[in-house]
Amino acid sequence: MTILKTALFDSHIAAGAKTGPFAGYDMPLYYKEGVLKEHEWVRTSAGLFDVSHMGQIYLEGPGVVPFLEKITPSNFVKSGHGVAKYTVLTNDNGGIVDDLIITRINDTKFFSVINAGCKEKDIAWMTNHLTNDVKLTRLDDRALIALQGPKAEQALREVFKIDTSHLGYMRLMFVDDLIISRLGYTGEDGFEISVPANKVAALWDKLLANPLVKPIGLAARDSLRLEMGYPLYGHDINDQTTPLEADLGWVMGKGNEGFIGAGNVLGKTLIRKRVGVKLTDKGIAREGADIRNDKNEVIGALTSGGHSPTLKVSIGMGYVDAAYTAPGTNIFVTVRGNNIAAEIAPLPFIPARTKSSKKAAA
């Protein structure tokens, strides 16, 4: 298999990135300062991520809203122009094909960003379910970067004279050939910026020339999203987990009972649920570790886990039997044969600092 590279690969190497394979791409894992410093930088200033490996598509046509309400359990009929939604694609069993962002551009056109590792699967899935009044367009000639952190708005203003003060959380705006969405995967204020691939290197370099901005690799992206309890597809959610089991019931739109797999999701009694796990004793909890009750019975397993640079303890996520989902429940995580004391923790582990979704200046 050919290893793919994004349009920014040479920039990453020049910046001293250690790279590794992710979803078929050779991607920056961390740069010179290391993942802990990068994590901290995003929480205090502005970090720049290359997420060009993700898929970008347009879905448009007179039938696009019914189509979206078929492939996702969300409501789109009332969503306003420029409003982004986080949702999931479901399969016939009610399992999750992918999680994604879908943003309304106008009455009949939506922009969507899908996971890198699911790109071809999602596009095939959507294409198979397309009605003849909806068209899917791949935006393979566009790159995607994320600028995340409390200084992201200031950096965009200083570097490009782009004023986003009026742009609320989960809102999109067009600036020339850029598509700027105020959202991300870190829990901080920030933006994902879609840009023609042939212009991304210049954009990247200009942003990095600002002292507020440093490049951030995928390793810190993982620890940042873990602290926020955001699921990672293929780990915390997959084609076997339903939106309700995944604790993503909030994406489900009231009255949408016609989405694919609805009969296997709606009204089902949950036997397991995704929860946060925080170690109360020393150690590092990682994906795959058993979760046990105080009788040493296995009640679940971790689907993500690691060190929280903000909390300085180990945190994770996993699925446990429904009887053990209450925050504060004492549990154990088995690491190399030893049971380490832990508890069920509410998600997110630290409060999100995203901007209000109400427009600052209406």
Add this chain to the structure above:
Amino acid sequence: MSDNLKYTQEHEWLKIEDGNVAVLGITPYAQDALGDLVFVELPELGRKLTKGEHFAVVESVKTAAEVYTPVAGEVVAINDNLSGDPELIKKSLEEGWIAKIKLSDPTELEGLMDRAAYDKFTASLD
């Protein structure tokens, strides 16, 4: 380069004290491969180790690396400072050692690499 340390293919360094105690840590090559360190699991004092046994775990953000002893012996000291600050491992031999092992059989040291051999070994890995 030369120094008076011994090295293993698992990227540990050993410094011999008093002829029969090995101070053990992990090399810059291993440190670099691991990245930022977040936890060190230390052995219990007095634990008897057989040659090749893993006795400590160094955890970075991304992975957990087991540390093996190339020599049999008893754990006679552990570096407790690593519990509070795992990144000390990278600072120096004096601050970054993991454990001291009293050798059961000092002749086991003879098979280990010196600095020149270890440098040649790591060069062959890149």
